[in-house]
Structure formats: structure tokens, C-alpha cells
Amino acid sequence: MKYWKHLRLRTLLAASVVLDVYLLFHSLVALSQPQAQMGRDQAMEAFAALQPIDVHVHIFKTDPSFQALLERLHLTVMDILVMDDTQSYRKQLEPQITDAMALVRSSHGHVALCTTFDPYKFADPSFDVDAVKQIDRDFSQGAVAVKIWKNIGMEIKNPDGKFILPDDPKFAPIYRDIAQHGKTLMTHVAEPDVAWGPPDPSDPSWSYYQENPQWFLYNKPGFPSKRQILDARDRVLAENPQLRMVGVHLGSMEKNLDEIAAHFDRYPNFAIDTAARMEYLMIAPPAKVRSFLTKYQDRVLYGTDLDIVATANVRESLEEWQSTYMRDWKFLATSQTVDYAGKKVQGLELPTPVLQKIFRSNALHWIPGL
Numbered sequence: 001m002k003y004w005k006h007l008r009l010r011t012l013l014a015a016s017v018v019l020d021v022y023l024l025f026h027s028l029v030a031l032s033q034p035q036a037q038m039g040r041d042q043a044m045e046a047f048a049a050l051q052p053i054d055v056h057v058h059i060f061k062t063d064p065s066f067q068a069l070l071e072r073l074h075l076t077v078m079d080i081l082v083m084d085d086t087q088s089y090r091k092q093l094e095p096q097i098t099d100a101m102a103l104v105r106s107s108h109g110h111v112a113l114c115t116t117f118d119p120y121k122f123a124d125p126s127f128d129v130d131a132v133k134q135i136d137r138d139f140s141q142g143a144v145a146v147k148i149w150k151n152i153g154m155e156i157k158n159p160d161g162k163f164i165l166p167d168d169p170k171f172a173p174i175y176r177d178i179a180q181h182g183k184t185l186m187t188h189v190a191e192p193d194v195a196w197g198p199p200d201p202s203d204p205s206w207s208y209y210q211e212n213p214q215w216f217l218y219n220k221p222g223f224p225s226k227r228q229i230l231d232a233r234d235r236v237l238a239e240n241p242q243l244r245m246v247g248v249h250l251g252s253m254e255k256n257l258d259e260i261a262a263h264f265d266r267y268p269n270f271a272i273d274t275a276a277r278m279e280y281l282m283i284a285p286p287a288k289v290r291s292f293l294t295k296y297q298d299r300v301l302y303g304t305d306l307d308i309v310a311t312a313n314v315r316e317s318l319e320e321w322q323s324t325y326m327r328d329w330k331f332l333a334t335s336q337t338v339d340y341a342g343k344k345v346q347g348l349e350l351p352t353p354v355l356q357k358i359f360r361s362n363a364l365h366w367i368p369g370l
């Protein structure tokens, strides 16, 4: 009897272990299922639930389907103006500003404006006075930030033939004015390392230089080095401690999280956006990216560099907008894989409070008025 009892007990125990393993397995499957099977709609919902803010887009066309996307995703975007003398529309401030203001007004609070000034007028005696006047007018009409672009450092020369840099004394009154108004300076200065060469087809930005060879400086003597341009930007940070600056495109330090961290430690007035550089975070060691984004969770703003150009097929553009948002959200928020350059990249699965900051509240903090 004793033996049978013992055997029965063992059988029961074994059965219960089997049952436990079975239950454990199924609960794990159940837990992982929502993620593994999370479709686009669910991902979109989770993204929209954050009331996300994309601080870096360029819109040249208004369309009801774009407005519908913004509303569906509970999304706010900051439309950034750029002066670019290689494109006829972008070479003049007007009608860029008037068009952008109209877009902002029609957006029911979903679009904010980051204005700019005309750096090609640098040699005019009244350059700084005119720029300040125009920026102040734009602030009074609701602009929340001012952008400077890579043409400062890589294109525009002063009358002596030297490249102007971001810390040129002529810009000082402009920076002071932005700080006095409590607004934010968005700086896209310099470019990814690959712009200075050598050619590297594996770099995430390589295709850009295939299409825009004027910005590819390899074997082109006379241009400032990337270091010189970023040092000039850093002097602006040091000399204007009251000026909030967002270095867009990971602050042009896309391959060096340690360098970004050192900037954060050194300049309390400095933050970055992720625009068009998320891929660099995807190819960096995940543990390093996760600890960087966790440690500096108050300093990173979500941005994409998505655009709707004047000639765009809006439906196709919006497809790209949605897939970019889904990819970025999956990468930052989940443990699912996303595809990049034919590889599967594991999601970082950042904690919800960090996601809320990166996708929303950091933008509100660093760009008041958004």
C-alpha cells in the first residue's frame, strides 16, 4: 500500500509539474502574443496613446488627408523652415513663412512653426537687425523656435571669402533675442561623419550624398572640418547659457553617444532630436543605446525629418509617415524586431515613463509653446 501511495503521490506530483509547465508555457505565450502579433493598428494605437510630438518635419503642401492623419494619431508636429539657395521655393523667406503660418492656423493646434532667418543676407550691414525684427514678428504670430542650418559652416562665406561659422559675432544678437523671448534654437550644423569621407556605402546617410553630392566634402579642400563647426556651435552653447538649444539629427554626433553624453553633462541648455538618425541608434550596441536613453531621458526629443514636398503624392508620403512612426515606436517601445538594411534589429523596450518623455513631454519642456 505504502508503495502504491508513494507511486500515486509521485504521479500526482509529476502531473502537477506537467500542469505547471503547461500553464507557464501558455501564460508566456499569452504574454508574448500581443507583442508578437501586434499589428499595425495596435501599434498605431499605442503610439497615438502617447499623444506624440514630432519636432522635426518639413511640410510644403496642405491636404485634408494629412490633417486626418494628425488627428488620428493625436500627433503634433513642428514644421521647420530652412533657407536653401539650391531650391527656388526655399531660397526666399516669403512665401515660405506666410504659407507655413496658414498651415499652422488650419491645423487646429496640430502643427507648430519653427521659423528661420535669411543667412544668405549675412553681408548686409543691417543683417542682424533685420533678422531679429523678422524673428520677433514670427514669434508674435506664434512661431515657437528658430532654425539654423548647415549652410552656416558648410556653404556661406563672408566677404573675405571665409566660411561663416555658427558662433560668428554677427549672430550674437539673434541668439540673445531668441533667449530673451524664451524660445528655442534648433541647430542643424555640420553633417554626419560620412560627409567628410571616405565614401562608406554602409553608412545610413550614404544615399543622401549620392543624391546631394554638393554636401559631400571628401577630397574638397578649404571647407571647415566637422570639429571646427561643432566647436563653434559649442561656443554658442557656452556663451548663451540662457538659450535652449536642440541639436537636431542627434546633434550631428550620430556615431558617438559618449560625445553626446559629455555635451549633456557640460551644457545644461542642450538637448538633441532623433530626426533622420534613428538608424544610427539601430546599429549601435542595444545595451549602450538603452542605457544612454535611460540616463538622458530628459534630453532626447523625437523627430523624424519626414516631409511632404510640393510635388508629393500625398497618399504615398503619408504611407511613409505611418511606416516611419510604426518602425520608430516598435524600435523604442517593444521587444519586437524592426527591419533595417536587411537586418532584424531588436527593439529596446524602453520603460513607459521614458517613452512618454521622448515622444512627448521633452518637446513641451524644451520647446515651450508647442
Ligand SMILES: [Zn+2]
Residues within 6 Å of the ligand: 056, 058, 080, 275, 305
Ligand atoms: Zn530637416
